[in-house]
Amino acid sequence: MLISEFVEGISEDFKNLAEIAGAEAASIVERLGTVFEPALQKHFLDALNALVQEFNLLDGAPLTLNFEGDEVHLARLVAPSAETSASPSDYSARIALRLNDDLKESIEHLATDVGSSVNSWIVRSLERTVRSDPSGSSAFGKRQLRGKGRA
Secondary structure: OEEHHHHHHHHHHHHHHHHHHHHHHHHHHHHHHHHHHHHHHHHHHHHHHHHHHHHHHHHOOOOOOOOOOOOEEEEEEOOOOOOHHHHHHHHHOOOOOOOOOOHHHHHHHHHHHHHOOOHHHHHHHHHHHHHOOOOOOOOOOOOOOOOOOOO
């Protein structure tokens, strides 16, 4: 995708709208267009970045934006699947989950989209959540004190 094509498209739309208002408005919009192009590029790239970040929070195989001059390339980083990175004996613990049908269907679709089993997708999602927990509450070896006390 070329960034310039996106910016030129918006500029053309503004010019076409300005022509409806008259020659004076069209002249003003044309002069302002050169001033607004860098801002349009910045906002376009910011929107793409926000979209990629939001997707990466939800999905198992993160996306990356690559720039080559005026071109933007979106690529998926293919991480090794949970099945190949650990042997089945590494996963001996089991948890039974009760989910509503909508959540189960959403998880199945997300797993299918990345070419993974539901179990692998859930394991990767949980591992990512535990690794990125900013509170540190998931760190191994820490214990929370409970009970009543006086100061």
